[in-house]
Amino acid sequence: MEKSKQKRLKVRGWHVGSTSSFLGLRPEEATLVEMKVNLSQALRVRREDAGISQSALAKRLRSSQSRVAKMEAADRTVSIDLLVRGLVMLGATPRDIARALGRETGAAA
Amino acid sequence: MEKSKQKRLKVRGWHVGSTSSFLGLRPEEATLVEMKVNLSQALRVRREDAGISQSALAKRLRSSQSRVAKMEAADRTVSIDLLVRGLVMLGATPRDIARALGRETGAAA
DNA sequence: CTACTATATGTCATTATTGACATCGTAGCA
DNA sequence: TGCTACGATGTCAATAATGACATATAGTAG
Numbered sequence: 001m002e003k004s005k006q007k008r009l010k011v012r013g014w015h016v017g018s019t020s021s022f023l024g025l026r027p028e029e030a031t032l033v034e035m036k037v038n039l040s041q042a043l044r045v046r047r048e049d050a051g052i053s054q055s056a057l058a059k060r061l062r063s064s065q066s067r068v069a070k071m072e073a074a075d076r077t078v079s080i081d082l083l084v085r086g087l088v089m090l091g092a093t094p095r096d097i098a099r100a101l102g103r104e105t106g107a108a109a
Numbered sequence: 110m111e112k113s114k115q116k117r118l119k120v121r122g123w124h125v126g127s128t129s130s131f132l133g134l135r136p137e138e139a140t141l142v143e144m145k146v147n148l149s150q151a152l153r154v155r156r157e158d159a160g161i162s163q164s165a166l167a168k169r170l171r172s173s174q175s176r177v178a179k180m181e182a183a184d185r186t187v188s189i190d191l192l193v194r195g196l197v198m199l200g201a202t203p204r205d206i207a208r209a210l211g212r213e214t215g216a217a218a
Numbered sequence: 219c220t221a222c223t224a225t226a227t228g229t230c231a232t233t234a235t236t237g238a239c240a241t242c243g244t245a246g247c248a
Numbered sequence: 249t250g251c252t253a254c255g256a257t258g259t260c261a262a263t264a265a266t267g268a269c270a271t272a273t274a275g276t277a278g
Contacts, residue, residue, distance in 0.1 A: 028197045035203050081189045088137045094144050095211045102207035
């Protein structure tokens with residue numbers, strides 16, 4: 001457990017407990033989920049740093065508040081594309097996104 | 110054989126000449142295209158380094174040769190998700206993908 | 219309490235992505 | 249020459265992602 005930057009994730013629809021180690025979750029899939037979670041966290045941090053609501057970001061993205069909420073929850077129905085688009089709309093550069101992507105996810109080293 | 114690293118890109122469907130600077134291509138969209146192109150290049154390099162054909166990769170991805178060709182051509186109908194999945198299937202780690210994503214495209218400064 | 223704001227979650231019609239297929243060009247080889 | 253493998257590109261039915269909507273919960277004022 002940790003709390004430095006919090007890791008309380010639910011990852012809706014994918015049912016990940018401690019990242020991977022779940023029946024039917026191939027290592028490749030675990031990697032993909034991990035990246036999505038990293039991006040979704042980066043999105044939330046950026047949005048909050050920007051001081052805007054989910055609704056406000058949704059407007060910029062021509063999307064809806066509910067979808068932004070799902071994005072930040074790393075819902076299985078949101079694509080990496082959408083997360084990246086959201087980050088870019090919040091001013092993230094490819095470099096910023098790369099940094100978020102590669103972030104280590106606490107789990108086993 | 111091949112000629113190692115090249116940049117002869119067409120970017121089907123998006124009609125990018127020198128990355129951005131094209132009417133109707135917003136800076137955010139240019140950023141997205143740039144990232145897709147970077148990923149598609151990384152995919153081709155990885156596949157060739159692995160010494161397998163597009164068909165062989167397609168099989169691993171449960172996709173088709175034609176789609177892999179489009180992936181490597183950064184076709185507008187291929188998602189970042191698909192490119193990332195392809196890279197992961199070729200053994201790329203989130204870190205590898207992050208490196209490819211942030212790569213500078215050299216173009217105009 | 220009510221009212222308002224922000225966020226979460228389920229559903230669904232519309233839209234975008236995908237795999238599969240056909241076809242074409244090229245290169246190597248016998 | 250034909251034959252084979254590899255790759256590129258167009259099309260399209262099937263599938264997946266998306267935006268919009270309804271609704272729910274929690275916090276904060278008044």
